[in-house]
Structures are given as C-alpha cells and as structure tokens.
Amino acid sequence: xxxxxxxxDFGSQVTQLIARRVRELNIYCEIHPYNSKKFDxxxxxxxxxxxxxxxxxxxxxxxxxxxxxxxxxxxxxxxxGAQYLVHFFGGKVGQSSSREYGRANLSYIDHSxxxxxxxxxxxxxxxxxxDTIIELPKNYKVIASTHDIDNAAFxxxxxxxxxxxxxxxxxxxxxxxxLLENFLVHIAGLEQDWTPTSFVETTVAxxxxxxxxxxxxxxxSGGVDSTVAAVLxxxxxxxxxxxxxxxxxxxxxxxxxxxxxxxxxxxxxxxGVDASEKFLDKLKGIEDxxxxxxxxxxxxxxxxxxxxxxxEDVTWLAQGTIYPDVIESVSATGGPSATIKSHHNVxxxxxxxxxxxxxxxxxxxxxxxxxxxxxxxxxxxxxxRHPFPGPGLGIRILGDITAEKVxxxxxxxxxxxxxxxxxxxxxxxxxxxxxxxxxxxVGVMGDERTYEKAVVLRAVSSTDGMxxxxxDLPYKFLQETSNKIINGVxxxxxxxxxxxxxxxxTIEWE
Numbered sequence: 005x006x007x008x009x010x011x012x013d014f015g016s017q018v019t020q021l022i023a024r025r026v027r028e029l030n031i032y033c034e035i036h037p038y039n040s041k042k043f044d045x046x047x048x049x050x051x052x053x054x055x056x057x058x059x060x061x062x063x064x065x066x067x068x069x070x071x072x073x074x075x076x077x078x079x080x081x082x083x084x085g086a087q088y089l090v091h092f093f094g095g096k097v098g099q100s101s102s103r104e105y106g107r108a109n110l111s112y113i114d115h116s117x118x119x120x121x122x123x124x125x126x127x128x129x130x131x132x133x134x135d136t137i138i139e140l141p142k143n144y145k146v147i148a149s150t151h152d153i154d155n156a157a158f159x160x161x162x163x164x165x166x167x168x169x170x171x172x173x174x175x176x177x178x179x180x181x182x183l184l185e186n187f188l189v190h191i192a193g194l195e196q197d198w199t200p201t202s203f204v205e206t207t208v209a210x211x212x213x214x215x216x217x218x219x220x221x222x223x224x225s226g227g228v229d230s231t232v233a234a235v236l237x238x239x240x241x242x243x244x245x246x247x248x249x250x251x252x253x254x255x256x257x258x259x260x261x262x263x264x265x266x267x268x269x270x271x272x273x274x275x276g277v278d279a280s281e282k283f284l285d286k287l288k289g290i291e292d293x294x295x296x297x298x299x300x301x302x303x304x305x306x307x308x309x310x311x312x313x314x315x316e317d318v319t320w321l322a323q324g325t326i327y328p329d330v331i332e333s334v335s336a337t338g339g340p341s342a343t344i345k346s347h348h349n350v351x352x353x354x355x356x357x358x359x360x361x362x363x364x365x366x367x368x369x370x371x372x373x374x375x376x377x378x379x380x381x382x383x384x385x386x387x388x389r390h391p392f393p394g395p396g397l398g399i400r401i402l403g404d405i406t407a408e409k410v411x412x413x414x415x416x417x418x419x420x421x422x423x424x425x426x427x428x429x430x431x432x433x434x435x436x437x438x439x440x441x442x443x444x445x446v447g448v449m450g451d452e453r454t455y456e457k458a459v460v461l462r463a464v465s466s467t468d469g470m471x472x473x474x475x476d477l478p479y480k481f482l483q484e485t486s487n488k489i490i491n492g493v494x495x496x497x498x499x500x501x502x503x504x505x506x507x508x509x510t511i512e513w514e
Contacts, residue, residue, distance in 0.1 A: 007031065007032060007049060007194050007195050007197060007198065008032050008033065008034065008047060008048045008049060009026055009031060009032070009033035009034075009048060009049070009050050009051070009052060009188065009194070010033070010034060010036065010043065010045065010048035010050070010051045010052070011023055011026075011033055011034065011035045011036070011051075011052045011054060012036060012037075012038045012051065012052070012053050012054060012068060012085075013035050013036065013037050013038060013054050014038050014053070014054050014055065014056030014058065014066045014084050014085070015054075015056050015057055015058065015066070016054045016055035016056055016057070016083070016084070017057075017507070018055065018171065018173055018174060019035055019054040019055070020035070020327075020328070020468075020470045021173040021174060021470070021471075022035075022052060022054060022082070022173040023035055023327075023369075024173070024369060024467070024468065024470075025172070025173045025180065025181055025184050026052075026184060026188065027198070027368075027369065027372060028181065029181070029184065029185055029188060029189070029196055030196040030197065030198050030199055031188055031189075031194050031195075031196055031198055032198040033052075034048075034367065038053075038066050038068040039066070039068065045072050045073060045077075046072075048077070049077065049078070049192060049193075049194055050077060050078040050079070050080075050187070050188060050192040050194060051073050051077055051078070051079050051080070052079075052080045052081075052082065052085070053079070053080070053081040053082060053084070053085025053086075053088060053089075053167075054082055054083075054084065054085060055082055055083035055084045055085065055132070055133075055171065056083070056084035058084065059099075059134070059135050060084065060087045060088050060090075060091040060092070060097050060135065061091065061097060061098075061099075061135065065088075066084075066088075067092070074089075074163070074165055075160075075162075075163045075165065077164070078164040078165075078187065078188075078191055078192035079163075079164065079165045079166070080166050080167065080168070080187050081165075081166070081167035081168070082167075082168055082170075082171060082172070082173070083132065083133055083168075083169060083170070083171060084133075085167060086137065086157075086158070086167035086168055086169050087133075087135055087137060087169075089160070089165065089167050090137050090139075090140060090141060090144070090155075090167075093141050094141035094142065095137065095138075095139050095140050095141040095144065096137075096138040096139035097135050097136070097137055097138060098135065098136060098138045099134060099135055099136075100133070100134055100135060100136040105131055105132050105133075106130070106131060106132075107128055107129075107130060107131075107176055108128070108129050108130075108131050108150040108151070108152065108153070108156075108170065109125075109126050109127065109128055109129070109150060109151070110123070110125055110126065110127045110129060110148050110149070110150055110156065111125060111126075111149055111150055111151050112125065112146075112148060112149040113125055113127075113147070113148050114145075114146070114147040114148065117147040117159060118186055118190050118191050119147060119157065119159070119166050119183060119186050119187055119191065120147065120148060120157075120183070120186065121182075121186050121190060122179075122182055122186075123179045123182055123183060123186075127178060127179045128176065128177065128178045128179075129150070129156070129170035129171075129172070129176075129177045129178075129179075129180075130170055130171045130174045130176040130177045131150075131153075131169065131170050131171075132171060133169065136153065136155075136169075137153075137155040137158075137169060140155055140158055143160060143161045143162065144158050144159070144160055144161070145158055145159050145160075145161055146158050147159050147166075148168070153169055155169065156168065156169045156170060157169065157170075164191055164192070166187060166191075168183070172184055200372070200375040200376045200378070200379040201379050203368070203372075203376055204236065204239075204376060204379055204380060207236055207240075207364050208236060208239050208240045211236065211237060211240035211241065211362070211364060212240045212241070214362065215240065215241055215244070215320060215362065217244065218244065218317075218318075218319045218320060219244045219245075219246065219315060219316075219317055219318040219319060219320065220237060220241060220244060220245050220246065220318070220319075220320040220321070220322050220362065221246045221247075221248060221308065221311065221312050221315060221318050221320070221321055221322070221359070222234055222237060222245060222246070222247045222248070222321075222322035222323075223247075223248055223249075223250060223304065223308060223321075223322075223323065223324075224247045224248065224249040224263075224267065224272075224274060225249070225324065225392070225394065226249065226255075226259060226262075226263035226266070226389075226392075227324070227389060227391065227392055228370070228373055228374060228377060228386070228387055228389055228391070229324035229325075229326050229365055229370075229373055230323075230324035231324075231377070231382065231386060232324070232364075232365060232373050232376055232377040232380065232382065233322060233323070233324040233363075233364045233365050234247055234272055234322075235270070235272075235377070235380045235382060236364045236365075236376075236380070237322055237362075237364065238271070238272060239380075243273070245272070245273060245322075246273055246275070246315050246318065247267070247272050247273055247274040247275065248274070248275050248276075248277055248307075248308065248311050249263060249264060249267070249274055249275070249276050249277070250277045250279050250304065250307050250308075251276070251277065251278040251279060251280050252279060252280060252283040252300065252303070252304070252396060252398075253279075253280025253281065253283045253284045253407070253410060254280075254283065254300070254395065254396030254397040254398045254405075254410060255396055255397070256392070256396075256397070256414060256417055256418065256421075257414040257415065257417065257418040260276065260278065264276045266386065270382075275311070277307060277311060279303070279307050282303060282306075282307070283300065283303050283398075284405065284406075284407055284410075286299045286300070286302070286303045287299055287300070287398060287404075287405045288404075288405075289404055290404065290405070291403050291404050291442075293399055293514030296395065296398050296399060296405070296514070297395050297398075297399065297514075300394070300395045300396075300398055301395075308321060308359075312359060318359070319359060319360060320359060320360050320361070320362050321359040321360070321361050321362070322361075322362045322363070322364070323361065323362075323363050324363075324365060325363040325365065325366050326365045326366065326368060326369065326370060326373060327365075327366065327367055327368055327369050327468075328369065328370065328468055328469050328470055330366060369467075369468040369470075370391065370467070370468045370469055371467045371468055374387050374388075388430075388431060390421075390430075390433065390434065390435045390436055390437075391434075391435050391469065392437075393512055397410055397413050397414065397417070399512050399513070399514040400413060400417075400437060400438065400439045400440065400512065400513065400514070401413055401439075401440045402439065402440065402441055402442045402513060402514060403442030404442075408495075409440055412440060412457065412493060412494075412495050412496065413438060413439075413440045413459070415489075415492065415493045416438045416440070416459050416489050416493050416496060417437055417438045419485060419488045419489050419492060419493070420436060420437070420438050420461055420485055420489070421436060421437075423481065423484065423485045423488070424436055424463070424481075427478070427481050429477065429478075429481065432465075432475070433463045433464070433465065433475050434464055434465050434466040434467070434469075434472065435462075435463070435464050435466070435469075435472075435511060436461075436462065436463040436464075436475075437462055438459050438460065438461055438462070439459065439460040439462065439502075439513045440457060440459055441457065441458045441459065441460060443457075443458055444456055444457060444458070445458050445497065445498045447497030447498060449497065454497045455497075456495050456496055456497040456498075457495050457496050457497070457498075458496070458497075458498040458499070458500065459489065459496055459498070459499055459500075460499075460500050460501070460502050460513070461482070461485065461499060461500070461501050461502065462474075462501075462502040462511070462513075463475040463477055464505075464506070464511055466506075466511075469511060471505075471506055471507070472505060472506040472511050473505045473506075474502060474503045474504060474505060477501070482501055485499070486499040
C-alpha cells in the first residue's frame with residue numbers, strides 16, 4: 005500500500021477520531037504510539053501528530069524523534085503536536101491564564117495558505133488545552149488566529165510542516181474534514197483510493213500470499229465482524245477454511261440455532277459446537293468483570309484447541325478482531341495500564357496452542373466492516389445486526405453467573421430487541437441490550453409484596469463504538485417494554501433505562 009498516513013499517538017482520547025476522519029476521505033491511515041518500534045516511517049507518505057493529556061513543559065512529556073519526518077514528509081501537528089513543534093524547536097509554550105476548552109471561531113485566516121482553502125473567517129473550531137503557544141520560533145508563520153489565541157495555526161517556512169492548536173477531528177470543528185483534506189490531498193498529494201472494494205482486493209491477495217495452501221480455523225459468532233472475516237477468507241482460500249460456531253451458554257435467546265441456519269445458506273463450511281456447560285462451569289463463582297472476560301477467553305481457546313485437533317494439519321486461527329478492539333486493549337501511549345478493558349480475541353495465544361493468528365479486519369472500524377461486507381454481497385439484514393460483545397451475556401450479568409440468570413436475561417433481552425424491531429426502531433439504534441443487576445428491589449404484584457431483580461435497558465447511537473450517546477426512545481415504547489418484561493419474565497420486578505453516554509461511561513456495564 006503506497007498511500008498511507010501515520011498518526012503518532014501521544015495519548016489523546018480522540019486520536020481514534022483523527023483516523024476516522026482520514027478514513028472518511030478514502031485515505032488509509034494507521035495509529036501508532038509515538039514511542040513504538042513496530043512501524044517503519046518510510047512506509048508512510050504523510051504524518052499527523054495527535055493531541056495529548058501531557059504538557060510539553062513537563063520533564064516526562066512524550067518526546068519522539070522527528071528527524072526522519074520533519075522537513076522530509078508532509079507533517080501536521082494537532083494541539084500537543086503543535087506545541088511540541090514550538091517548544092522543542094526554539095519557541096515558547098506557557099500555561100494559559102485559563103483552560104482553553106470548547107468552541108472558538110477563527111478571526112484571521114491566511115487565505116494564500118493551502119491548509120485553509122475553502123475555509124473562511126468565522127469557522128468554528130474546538131479547543132482543548134491548558135497550555136498555549138506564546139512565541140513562535142524563527143521561520144514559523146502564523147496562518148490562523150482566534151479572538152483569544154494569536155497562534156491558532158502556523159506553517160514552518162520552507163517545509164510542508166503545519167500545525168493547529170484546535171482539533172479538526174471532532175464534530176464541533178465545522179470545517180475540520182475540509183482542513184484534513186487540504187493537508188492530505190492538496191498539500192501531501194495523497195490519492196483518495198482506499199475504498200471497500202480496494203480493501204477487499206488487497207486483503208484477499210494478502211491472505212492468499214500469507215496462508216497459501218494451509219488450513220484455517222475461524223470462530224464465528226453470528227455477528228458482522230466474524231462473518232465478514234469468514235467471507236474474505238472464503239474468497240482467498242475456499243475449502244481450506246473451517247468455521248466453528250461455539251455456543252458458550254451466554255448467547256441471546258435461540259441464537260445458536262438461528263445463526264447456524266443463517267450460515268447454512270452462505271456456502272461456508274460451519275460446525276456448531278455446544279460448549280455451554282464448559283463455559284458456565286469456568287465462570288462459577290466469578291464476579292470480577294476482568295476475571296470473567298479472561299475466563300471466557302481461556303474457555304474459547306480451549307474449545308478451539310480441541311476442535312482444531314480434529315482438523316488435520318490446521319495451522320492458522322482466524323479472528324474477527326477490529327481496530328477498536330486493538331485500540332482499547334493497548335495503552336494509547338505504549339506504556340503500562342491505560343487499558344480500558346481487555347478483549348478476549350486480542351493479545352495472542354498461549355504457547356500450547358500451535359496456531360498462527362490471522363485477523364483480516366484488524367485495521368478497520370465497525371462502520372468500515374459493514375461497507376466491506378456490502379461490497380462482498382453479504383445480506384443487509386445480517387450486516388445490520390447490532391454488535392454483541394464476545395463474552396456475550398457474561399458481561400451483562402453483573403456479579404456471578406448462573407444458568408438461571410442467563411435464562412432470565414435472555415428473556416428480557418429478547419422482549420427488548422423484538423420490541424425495537426416491531427416499533428421500527430432497531431435500525432436507528434447502533435447497539436441495544438439489557439443488563440441484569442446484582443440487586444433486588446421491593447415491588448407489588450396483585451396484593452403481594454415482591455423482592456426481585458432489577459434490569460437495565462441500554463440503547464446507544466454510534467458509528468464505531470469509540471464514542472456513543474444514549475438513544476431517546478419513545479416513552480410509550482419504554483412503557484410497553486417495561487410492562488412486557490415485568491409481566492413476562494419471572495424474577496424481575498423493576499426496569500430502568502440507561503441515559504449515560506460514552507465517555508464517561510462505556511457501552512457495556514462490565
């Protein structure tokens with residue numbers, strides 16, 4: 005791939021949004037921690053420096069070596085990246101008199117500068133920093149200002165090096181996408197040729213080259229990611245792909261049977277394995293969510309190892325890992341423990357399982373997976389399925405897990421999702437599900453006092469799961485659903501609706 009953008013991550017919570025905006029321009033990009041050794045800068049045609057929670061004035065501030073980048077490749081510094089290009093190259097950065105956060109408007113623009121083509125004074129931008137650029141180094145030129153910030157954007161003369169104090173990647177910067185297009189297309193000269201069709205062609209060719217005539221075992225979940233991964237692999241290696249769909253006992257109501265039936269019509273070689281008792285045994289007595297995830301992940305590995313031994317000469321394990329899985333399972337700066345949560349399909353396999361790993365979707369976001377699926381001709385109904393966590397209902401039952409609790413939550417979840425479909429709300433929701441709380445509350449049914457479980461309904465809108473907002477579902481729908489659950493699911497007497505966004509909450513409760 006000769007048309008790539010490198011995003012050096014300094015730990016900003018919105019670095020992923022930079023990648024999203026670049027991908028929306030049909031340009032391929034990759035995020036790498038600023039201090040990572042796992043990439044070759046020569047493979048990239050342009051570089052973007054992200055924001056950061058750090059201050060360039062602190063001794064422990066991220067301090068990358070830009071000797072192979074600055075002045076040699078088109079470079080755009082964003083927020084911390086802009087301050088870095090000032091502080092470490094002869095300018096002055098100081099603490100703002102007050103934190104500069106929120107909306108601002110550009111009051112001055114150098115219209116002769118290509119970075120601001122088709123952007124005018126008054127354009128709204130989003131600020132988020134506590135330091136400010138006080139003095140630019142020599143040969144740095146101001147190209148945009150706001151009423152409060154003189155050095156809102158600058159260029160280094162004689163270089164294709166630009167920097168902005170605001171965040172073009174966030175929704176509130178109204179011309180952010182235009183600015184990124186100006187930099188990447190008009191200044192860096194990148195082609196906008198990264199499309200779902202080109203991804204399929206490139207990925208299938210790479211899979212053929214990597215796998216050859218060897219055999220691959222793939223764990224199907226019934227979701228979008230593993231299905232698209234399976235069809236890509238099927239195009240590449242055909243009969244050498246062996247798909248396994250495991251019932252971990254934590255699936256939705258009737259999902260094991262319905263998913264197997266769905267795949268029967270797709271021409272994939274799929275085997276169903278009912279390992280529900282094994283998973284429930286592994287989870288017995290475990291309440292901590294991270295320990296639950298690890299127990300489920302370990303059980304998956306054991307099941308796949310057993311099944312792989314039944315396939316003669318299998319050498320690869322395929323997974324439907326996507327980019328948010330990777331990002332959330334690795335520290336943003338490559339350092340210790342900024343992990344949000346572990347994902348059971350990220351991080352490799354134990355030594356005893358002698359299979360190599362192939363992850364065809366590891367570099368793309370959820371909405372991109374769906375676009376790739378459409379280009380592969382996968383049915384829209386399947387592609388439109390809501391995401392479902394790999395650990396399934398195991399992380400929607402807070403506290404310990406029992407077969408009785410699983411059955412109770414399956415019934416609640418089924419009523420909720422079927423209701424969304426009946427009210428024609430399902431397709432306008434990105435993800436929906438129910439949580440079973442480890443609390444009981446007093447209720448009244450008939451003339452009797454009850455002391456039973458409470459459940460939470462959750463519905464969010466999003467594009468890739470990195471950020472999400474709660475959906476304002478109609479009150480009448482919520483009323484109807486609550487009544488159906490309380491009247492129809494024994495053991496539940498209270499239903500609540502979650503109105504938390506991500507961040508600060510996560511989509512799942514565990």
